Amino acid sequence: MPELPEVETVKRGLTELIIGKTISNVSFDWPKGFPNAASDVERFLIGARVMGLRRRGKALMIDLSTNYTLVIHLKMTGQLVFRGSQVFGAGHPNESLIGELPDKSTRVTFSFSDDSHLYFNDQRKFGWVRLLPTGEVMNLPFFQKLGPEPLLDSFSSNNFLERLERRKNSGIKAVLLDQAVIAGVGNIYADESLFAAKIHPETLVKDVDTDRLKILFEELRRILLLAIEKGGSTDRNYVSAEGKRGSYLTFAKVFRREGEACEVCGNEIMKSRVAGRGTHTCSTCQPKPRSNRK
DNA sequence: CACTTGACCTGTCCGC
DNA sequence: TGCGGACAGGTCAAGT
Numbered sequence: 001m002p003e004l005p006e007v008e009t010v011k012r013g014l015t016e017l018i019i020g021k022t023i024s025n026v027s028f029d030w031p032k033g034f035p036n037a038a039s040d041v042e043r044f045l046i047g048a049r050v051m052g053l054r055r056r057g058k059a060l061m062i063d064l065s066t067n068y069t070l071v072i073h074l075k076m077t078g079q080l081v082f083r084g085s086q087v088f089g090a091g092h093p094n095e096s097l098i099g100e101l102p103d104k105s106t107r108v109t110f111s112f113s114d115d116s117h118l119y120f121n122d123q124r125k126f127g128w129v130r131l132l133p134t135g136e137v138m139n140l141p142f143f144q145k146l147g148p149e150p151l152l153d154s155f156s157s158n159n160f161l162e163r164l165e166r167r168k169n170s171g172i173k174a175v176l177l178d179q180a181v182i183a184g185v186g187n188i189y190a191d192e193s194l195f196a197a198k199i200h201p202e203t204l205v206k207d208v209d210t211d212r213l214k215i216l217f218e219e220l221r222r223i224l225l226l227a228i229e230k231g232g233s234t235d236r237n238y239v240s241a242e243g244k245r246g247s248y249l250t251f252a253k254v255f256r257r258e259g260e261a262c263e264v265c266g267n268e269i270m271k272s273r274v275a276g277r278g279t280h281t282c283s284t285c286q287p288k289p290r291s292n293r294k
Numbered sequence: 295c296a297c298t299t300g301a302c303c304t305g306t307c308c309g310c
Numbered sequence: 311t312g313c314g315g316a317c318a319g320g321t322c323a324a325g326t
Contacts, residue, residue: 001319032302058320075320077304105304124303126320142321170297179321187319236306236318276299277319 002058002074004150004184005227006238006246010080011055013241014062017082018050018118023064025111033107033122034129044068044131045110057146057183061137069134072120073142077105077237078127084116096243123237146183151224160217164205172208173201174275176220185220188233188248188255191280193220195254200286201274207289226251254280 002010023045028037048064055061060080062070072080081098101119102109108120108129120129130140137143147163148155163182167175175181176190185193194201196219199208208216232238232246235256239245249256253263258271262282272279 003320073320076318122303123305124318126303167296174297177320278317 001076001186001188001235002078002232002238003186003189004055004058005189005224005230005248006232007055007058007060007074007184008228009232009246010074010241011053011060014060014080014082014118015053017084017241018062018112018116019052020050021112021114021116022047022049023110024113026108027111028108030107030125033125033127034131036131037108037129040068040131045070056143056149057179058186059142063134067134068131069137071130071132071137071140073128075122075124075126075128077121077123079119079121079237079239080241081119081121081239081243082116082241083119085114097239097245098243145180147179147181148183150182150184150221157214157217161210161213164213168206169204171202171275172199172205172216173277173279175205177275177277184224187277187279188235188252189220189223189227191255192252193223195280195282195286196223198285200281200288201279203289254282256280 026041026045028034044066048066048068050062051065052063053060054063058073060072064070074080079098081096081101083101101117103121105121105123106119107122107125110118148159164175167178167181173190173194176185177187191201193216197212197216199212199216227233227248230246230248230251231240231244233248233252234245235249254269257269258280260269261267262269262285265282265284267282267284270281270283272281
């Protein structure tokens with residue numbers, strides 16, 4: 001679902017599609033997901049121009065000329081889909097996976113003065129939208145506890161090791177998924193990077209060799225970059241700002257491949273539950289540690 | 295305090 | 311066909 005590569009892909013798409021546009025209308029009926037809409041939309045959104053797009057962890061920000069910023073989290077089933085006045089049909093390279101919009105899972109519709117629209121769809125309503133003064137965005141509790149961006153040059157192998165060390169008694173997958181440790185990693189890329197580094201997801205951090213953790217650091221970054229290049233992973237709901245699938249799952253080695261043969265050793269990919277999530281491993285390439293029993 | 299589990303939602307799939 | 315239940319998995323709150 002939307003993890004760092006998916007949100008980055010949406011950000012890049014929207015950067016091409018909506019910068020410079022002026023918001024002319026916003027319709028919403030979702031007090032829980034967008035609580036300050038009713039009071040602030042009229043004052044700070046209508047007439048605002050889109051200045052830029054940013055991403056931090058799995059959250060997306062749309063900076064506006066009113067010095068307000070829309071902060072959006074897609075959680076598991078959120079989509080941000082742009083529609084121009086032109087709709088492309090079947091077979092066209094710009095054909096969207098998403099049909100007529102708005103649809104029954106549309107929670108917020110942003111209309112622009114050129115009669116194009118940005119739809120925030122969220123089947124399960126776990127996502128959220130906030131409108132805040134740009135200077136106050138990072139005060140949100142969500143950002144306050146977020147760990148570093150794994151793809152920044154400034155995030156080093158040593159940073160990674162130090163942050164993992166603080167959680168040495170936890171299972172490695174639970175730690176990778178913890179947004180306070182590293183921002184942006186979710187279930188898909190945790191499974192894929194642990195497979196690439198040949199670490200069983202239940203292994204306690206303290207039981208993984210430092211050299212292997214360094215390999216995990218390299219593999220995690222390599223996989224996140226590759227996933228961005230492929231436009232992210234479309235498992236069920238995720239689509240780009242253009243409404244298109246991401247193709248990373250074609251390249252995935254274990255995620256959603258239970259029952260298939262491991263590309264490396266030929267043994268079967270297994271699915272289990274680790275840290276409360278569906279977890280995919282090769283039992284040969286990622287031997288279960290004997291030291292920690294569950 | 296560190297860590298794990300359940301709640302939040304809706305849609306789909308599977309077994310009976 | 312209909313129906314109940316498991317499952318999907320990001321984050322926060324509550325529980326151990």
